[in-house]
Amino acid sequence: MTDYITVTPDSDTGRTGAIKLHGPEAFEGMRRAGRLAAETLDLIVPHMVPGVTTGEIDDLVRTFTLDHGAVPATLGYRGYAHSCCISINHVVCHGIPGDKTLKSGDIVNVDVTPLVDGWHGDTSRMYLIGDVPIKAKRLVDVTYECLMLGIEQAKPGNHLGDIGHVIQRHAESHRYGVVRDFCGHGVGKMFHDAPEVVHVGRPGTGPELKPGMIFTIEPMINIGRPDVKLLDDGWTAVTRDRSLSAQFEHSIGITEDGCEIFTGSPKGYDRPPY
Numbered sequence: 001m002t003d004y005i006t007v008t009p010d011s012d013t014g015r016t017g018a019i020k021l022h023g024p025e026a027f028e029g030m031r032r033a034g035r036l037a038a039e040t041l042d043l044i045v046p047h048m049v050p051g052v053t054t055g056e057i058d059d060l061v062r063t064f065t066l067d068h069g070a071v072p073a074t075l076g077y078r079g080y081a082h083s084c085c086i087s088i089n090h091v092v093c094h095g096i097p098g099d100k101t102l103k104s105g106d107i108v109n110v111d112v113t114p115l116v117d118g119w120h121g122d123t124s125r126m127y128l129i130g131d132v133p134i135k136a137k138r139l140v141d142v143t144y145e146c147l148m149l150g151i152e153q154a155k156p157g158n159h160l161g162d163i164g165h166v167i168q169r170h171a172e173s174h175r176y177g178v179v180r181d182f183c184g185h186g187v188g189k190m191f192h193d194a195p196e197v198v199h200v201g202r203p204g205t206g207p208e209l210k211p212g213m214i215f216t217i218e219p220m221i222n223i224g225r226p227d228v229k230l231l232d233d234g235w236t237a238v239t240r241d242r243s244l245s246a247q248f249e250h251s252i253g254i255t256e257d258g259c260e261i262f263t264g265s266p267k268g269y270d271r272p273p274y
Contacts, residue, residue, distance in 0.1 A: 021212030033121030034262025104130025164201025177226030218249030
């Protein structure tokens with residue numbers, strides 16, 4: 001039996017395991033946070049080129065976020081020392097920015113979460129660096145399609161299993177692997193909250209979607225097998241078979257008749273090439 005709890009910004013006291021149903025104030029807060037997150041990913045588009053380091057991208061993200069009166073939620077989160085995650089090629093998620101230089105042919109995910117007036121705007125996008133092989137571009141395209149197919153299922157009366165099912169079916173129709181080790185999640189005043197949004201599933205299973213739910217959908221799709229492993233740094237997740245991986249993420253809220261995407265690009269840079 002799934003527990004739901006109706007909350008206001010004042011009564012949202014933390015993670016209880018129940019799925020929170022938010023009101024208009026929360027949706028307005030998530031719009032502001034989501035817009036800044038999307039603007040951050042728009043900002044870095046001209047900088048995602050061969051020769052730039054991931055540390056330089058992280059600096060841009062941090063400066064832009066702070067200049068807009070927000071803070072990067074990842075900065076100091078469980079000891080994490082950076083303002084975003086940057087995951088290249090076979091890195092599935094949580095790649096740590098540093099001295100690594102982007103090369104032509106790389107596919108890169110940048111994941112940002114500005115904290116705006118207490119609300120988390122969580123989103124990630126893929127970037128194509130220089131001349132990217134057709135096989136890699138296809139993976140990126142299909143991963144974006146997986147995200148948007150999942151979002152189409154995000155409406156009252158459907159279930160989380162409906163979202164996972166369409167993502168899994170589309171990815172596996174291209175013989176890609178869907179990562180099981182990481183999932184989407186409730187978001188709002190909390191960075192990570194209930195429910196867990198798994199990107200595989202069966203129709204009609206899992207918690208029912210109700211107006212006021214706010215969560216991320218963020219499928220990670222591998223060209224090869226779905227298996228991942230964690231590196232010794234405790235953060236970086238990579239494909240076990242070293243095959244390419246791609247991911248897109250939006251934060252959304254369930255409305256009376258569908259859903260609202262909080263993290264769409266103001267410049268239309270939702271799907272590469274930008």
